[in-house]
Amino acid sequence: MSDKTANSTKAKVEGKTLVIERVFDAPRELVFKAFSESGQLESWWGPEGWQTANSRFEFQPDGVWLYCMECRDENQGEFYGRKSCGKAVFQEIAAPERIVYTDMFTDEEGNVVPGMPEILIEVYFKEHGEQTNLITRSHFSSPEELQQLLDKGMAEGFSSQLDRLEDHLKVSR
Secondary structure, eight states, X not given: OOEEXXXXXXXXXXXXXXXXXXEEXXXXXXXXXXXXXXXXXXXXXXXXXEXXXXXXXXXXXXXXXXXXXXEOOGGGGGGTTOEEEEEEEEEEEETTTEEEEEEEEEOTTSOBOTTSOOEEEEEEEEEETTEEEEEEEEEOSSHHHHHHHHHTTHHHHHHHHHHHHHHHHHHHO
């Protein structure tokens, strides 16, 4: 089991599951809204230097979320101008405590890319007074699938994304 800390983000691997945890200085309802409202999600989803556009966002069980992230930061070299798109299907929503969804890589039209992992993601919002402990558990089919995405910088990208969420929550208060 590895354990990494970047800023206040903690990431660890448990078999074929990646667990990422971070505490935010914001009430749980505010953090939950940042995940459950399309406009808010677009303003922070994706690593630093990337902009997300949602083409579909149905926040309900069996609802579909289609999104594309585009690198707008010229300093990111070969990533500049690159797009990364995904499709999420919400499995379970228990506001403001938990969101469960499957996430898949897609092309720009929303077609699932063959050979890329489908990830079952559980997001937990734990209330601690005026703070929220956010815990994500990303379940892969195998440790090798998880390692494939870790090698592509998934943990670092998600940590950067949570930095953006933290900035978003400061201006949302």
